[in-house]
Amino acid sequence: MAREITYRDALREALREEMYRDERVFLMGEDIGAYGGSYAVTRGFLQEFGPERVRDTPIAELGIVGLGVGAAIGGLRPVVELMTINFSLLAMDQIVNHLAKIYYMFNGQFTAPVVVRTVEGFGQLAATHSQFFENYFAYVPGLRVVAPAVPKDAKGFLKAAVRGNDPVIFIEHSLIYRNRGEVPDGEDFVLPLEGAEVRREGQDVTIVSWLRGYYLALGAAEELARAGIECEVIDLRVLRPLDVETIVRSVQKTNRLVIVEEGWKSFGVGAEIAAAVQERALDYLDAPILRVASVEVPMPYARNLERLVVPNKDRVIEAVREVLYQRLPAPLTR
């Protein structure tokens, strides 16, 4: 059996169920308790679980991730919320130098199974509050990095992350919290933290994306289908470990690949995917791999300018037509 719920409710269910299942699980973050969380994911949790298990913290990202590391080594199961991914920069030392490395550099003596939940997105919040940093984390061995686009994955991944023994960077997107989707019933619904998924089959072009980009890809695919172009849409779901095989299998069928990402193009996740795919499937490619990404400027505030920066459905459609040689390459914008 399954029910249709929102992405936000999927996250809420996952956290509640895991907190009831295991009393070592606790939440820590800025404004997550009395205020209910900046995106209302933990609304009501303080009343339900009390202040020991839903800990409001000072604004001290580095400190709270570090506390998570120490508490996890000691046997607790911390879920640390970083209000947005922009503020994760302040916590980078604890994430990269400690969380990701403790298991390896101390030769497996202990691990720090911390789940760091954070969210990216945009919406006229300007340069410091509209960034996409999943590549920063996906770069680091020792971290698992997930970026679920649909409620089912949001719930199954979050529960698995809490139960697992590796540190997990769990990236959400502010513009998809209200998206709805089917989620299987049952408190033991968990999903392995790996593997991309083909969500729409097609034989003409492969489009790969994640988080909000996945919805852009899907929208473009539906519109293109009306013009007789069938796109295969892959939801990447997990950035580390990167599931190149699923993309390669699709490219072997479609011979064309478009990557949709909201981050800046240079040195991004898309660059990694393109490199990995050509290593394995160069002979299958009938066109250059194209990336639809943000324009490489700090995010402007004005609505019209912001719209120029972030990818949209039309740009995805243009890229698909370009790899099909139905339109001339776009002029270089960089």
Next chain:
Amino acid sequence: MEIPRERLRWIYERMALIRAFEDRVAQEFAAGKLPGFVHLYAGEEAIAVGVCAHLTDRDYITSTHRGHGHCIAKGVDVKAMMAELFGKATGVCKGKGGSMHIADVDKGMLGANGIVGGGPPIACGAGLMAKTLGTDQVAVCFFGDGAAEQGTTHEAMNLAAIWKLPVVFVCENNLYAESTPWTYHCAAPDIASRAAAYDMPGILVDGTDVFAVYEAAGEAIARARRGEGPTLLECRAFRYYGHFQGDAVSYRTPEEEAAYRQRDPIQRFRQTVLSQGLLSEDELDAIDTTVQHEINEAVRFAESSPLPPPEDCLTDVYVSYPVEQLAFRH
């Protein structure tokens, strides 16, 4: 404060072992037998030993890049430590950590730490665990005067204070943050007084006097165990060697360094226990001999141990699946 005879012997033995370990590491490094960065603790022995005398294996410590002394005071095996410095398979982290990343979870040693200011939040996390689970464990965070200026240290002290965590912050002020004098890098007249900002006791201690450290730490640790929250101890001492081996030490004079030795923690301990008739010269000398033997054994063990097998390179990246699979999957 009355210290039982057996504990006095333990204190001397640990301090002597740290000194012998560090002096020997300096020699081995100079002879080109040790790679990497080694940061030696000689001169600061009274701090680690005076504090750890109050801890059991169940209590936690976090350490620094200058961590050998903390490891030894917490009871980490010196053979396995020496092997770790040599990058051998028999090392405490099987050669994957090196001098700056020695951890031994069975001894509650959560790691030397290559990042200045890396340890304080982690110690607080261990304290949070103890408080949440209602154990009587305490977490001690050793950090240097350099780390006293890191934001992470202040975030951690504030968090420990607002949640009354069983944590003791031990600032080892050895007068220089790498090469920068603490009187330059610290705006306050002392580091201990910063505790006032977090409404916790802040105590300045002579870090070359193990009795003074023992007493102050005993009180701070007891306070933490009673659930009354954190304490900041600033222990002033001297580091005999440079910031790291190979440091030209251009920032202090030979006269200054010679003066350090006038307040040597081990010699001071000897004088006190001998003048008060607490331990005899013979038994102290016997301890010195045993310690020397132990260090010789440690070096022999390290030198004769095998290198880690190449396949170890890929293990323990993740708990739940082998990295070989990851490499194939990308």
